[in-house]
Amino acid sequence: MNQVPYIAVEGPIGAGKTTLATMLAAELNMPVLKEIVEENPFLGKFYQNIDEWSFQLEMFFLCNRYKQLGDTESQLIRQGTPVISDYHIYKNLIFSERTLKGREREKYRQIYHVLTDDLAKPSTIVYIKASLETLLARIDKRGRSFEQDMDRAYLQQLIEDYEAAMASLAVTEPETTIITVDGDAADFVANPEQFAEIADRVKARIAGHPLR
Template sequence: MSHTPFIAVEGPIGVGKTTLASMLAKELKLPIVHEIVEENPFIDKFYDNMETWSFQLEMFFLCNRYKQLQDTIQAYIYQGKPVISDYHIYKNLIFSERTLQGSEREKYRQIYHILTDDFPSPNIIVYIKADLNTLLSRIAKRNRSFEQDMDHQYLLQLIEDYETAMNSLAQHGPSIHILTIDGNSVDFVENSQHFEHIASQVKELMS
């Protein structure tokens, strides 16, 4: 790979993105960028009433991730230094396409593209996929109050949306490498061999 490795770990809610990203950052000795979730002041309201609070929630995430991305690109990518993130900015479209409707969705799309179209995107994506039971188990373990009563249909739809999104990103050609991890059968936390295999694949993509 001729350009600076910019790695994003992605997948639906509860799949283990932050855990894997943190483990990879330690193993590969890379700086890490963590997404802001619990700091979003609209998140509890959103899960109580998605229709009313979706636009505020999504705009908060977009503006914060935009600032993080801007800082990350200037501090690392433009300096030729590899970096890993536990999200891809594209996730804003994945979620907003599901939560927003009509004119709000169209306004959001326009703002998203204005903010992000001229930024370098991650060129290595570690995509963790998993089924509903796996997600529910991991969501229960991390015990975030606002996630405990999450609509199962919302999660099922999110699983499908991520598959569609990854297929879309893959169409960008050889400039993006997507490494898919089966989160149902691969336990990178408890099984060191599983993690070592993932790390070796990422190292190979970085070289």
């Protein structure tokens, strides 16, 4: 376990990662690190033609997240400041393993490990698990134009990929605690009691006494 609490909120597209991370950061009085999404110039093109624009998209995300997390590690975590992020760097592999193929996938894996293997790992992952219907409703509600034509099959596969990824991280990063939030049952925005329950589980983990 890291000496300094480092919390990552994760889940598929539309799960509510940024919203929950922002709420937890306010509750826990921690700085929040938000991933760069809409600034990616390849995002709209990717959703229109995944095969054509996957490598450019994934490399942009990887390089920006590497820089962002590297700066956060040196400026905050190593200085003893707890941090909450709305992503785990591992998400780059979750997406790239699905979108890239052949030599491009292998090249990406190599670059990923060179850049990220020595980055600080989260002490806690808050994983928002949600069904396709819930994700689609939230995607529609937030109204990002480039997400409106998203392939339902792609999103469903992403849900399954996240499940596999969390199982893998439980083995490869045993020092990291994974707190699973039922995104179908818990509306942490509209229901203060449900948010408080999530926050209490995170607080207990930080205190070294995780709730069961």
